[in-house]
Amino acid sequence: MVFTLSTPSFEQVLTADPEALRRFFKLAKELSHRYFGSRIRFYAPGFIGYRNRFFDSNPYSFPSISVTGSWCSLNCLHCRAKILEAMRPALMPNALYEACVEVKEKGGLGCLISGGCLPDGSVPLDRFLDVIGRVKRDLKLTVVVHTGLVSRSTARKLAEAGVDAALIDVLGSDETIREVYGLKASVDDYDRSLDALKEAGVPIVPHVLVGLHYGKLKGEVKALELIAKHKPSAVIVIAFTPIRGTPMEDVEPPKPLDIAKVLVIARLIMPSTPIVLGCARPKGLHRVKTDCLAVGLGVNAIAFPSEEAVDLAVKLGLQVAFSRSCCSQAWKDYLEAS
Template sequence: MKNKIHFVKMRDTKSISLTGNYCFLNCKHCNKHYLENMATINDIDNLSNMSSLLLSGGMNNEIKVPVYQFVDILKEYKKKYNFKYNLHTGFMNYNELKKIKDISDAISFDLVGNKETMINVYGVDKFNEIWKTFDNLLELNFNVKPHITIGLNGGKLTHEIDAINRLKNYNIKDIIFLVFIPTKGSFFEKKSPPSINEVVDIFEYAKNIFNNISLTLGCMHPKGKYRKDLQAKLLGIADKIVQPVQNTIDLANKMNFKVTWSYECCVF
């Protein structure tokens, strides 16, 4: 059968921070950097040309993204503009998750494979809560898309295999992999991303351990030569590549891949 690849260009999804540039945690890989360029809930009326929104933000002092505080207004916007919503939740409890069920079209949920990595990167031990929230999301029949960041712990591989092995206990059809980006202003800014071969190995491990799994290289992965080389190596392994560079597109066509496209967040 002809090799297939699905490319995603993030044209029709906009990211919203429900907490502005506030986050209770100053995690070592981010330190609020990614909140700075996000729109806020006050900007939504200006985003009616978008078909979907990623509702995200920093964590409050309960280590939750407080989506449940905005449900009524988000319902109104959804009805007004026919948006699809992809949500980040943090570690919400069962009742909080029930409150957001009506507005959720997808949940992007970051998983960490072991407690040591969680404590080192996030500075808190919420390891059990991560997996409890994940259990609750599945029990409540959310459309959950597990995300694993390769090299989360300052570019070192410390939790990825554990996370994949643990996911083997679940009936999941997709895994979205992100790749650690050394981020200016963060504790890890001088670290290096994992080697391209290490990232490819993780993809291949997941491919081998699951039957019929769809693997995505998500939007968060280093730019420049790293991105070009990584995407080229993942052709034939990844099922989706988000933000493909021209070299990847040209390669796929040259290798006679069957190429399909979409233009929203890859969870849809």
């Protein structure tokens, strides 16, 4: 189901006065509870250490693996491939399989397969797809994949391999794609990628990166509307986080309230789709504020939540559950619990 407000109405959420914004927040929460009940799920997969009085993550529960190591041809302004450095490298298919065997032997649930992009914005997955199929058949692990822009041929092969979800950052601004990614592509290319994955039968869990345009909101609403057309399994909202050693290290991230507004718009556009606050977002007090706003507006899941957000969820009487899986699997978890 897609909410029937027009685009200008969705944009109004971004500029709403405090009273109007409270009404939008209330509506988002009501829609969430109508479709999903008074529940929230918290995720702590192993690729980031997470330990508090509520939960203790296991580094093998759901690690991230890069099929390009720390290499990426795009070297986007906000990342410069720094994110890849924290992933386990697996440059050859046999290395990927061995990494997955280790995950299985250590009691892990699955893995995120990622990597840097080629100049066309795609992640070079094709030569790993046979092995991914073996991992699914032999090891029974959950496998989610960062695809970047994807062709119909690759989408079909991902479906044949049996991946549990395709994760793709969707941008709604051609200017941001050119300036920040340095990619000769357009919003239409993301539309075509989503269409290819959906047509192939791959569960899609698109990500919307709030504030990627130098910390400012630009194209997020358009990205959400584009995503809604393709009926995603879930939508993950993440936020630009300055990374040391990149050209955008001194750029101020979007405010917690701006991130919350995008979460509200996501709910209004896709009321029956799980809306998730993903792992990539600023830490510290910024995270506490963002997380608590997200809980208050009825988000369905949060990755690596602040303790304050968990406390708030309990205080509000929500049914709380923790998982060591990737937050992209929230849609499956809600289906199984319904």
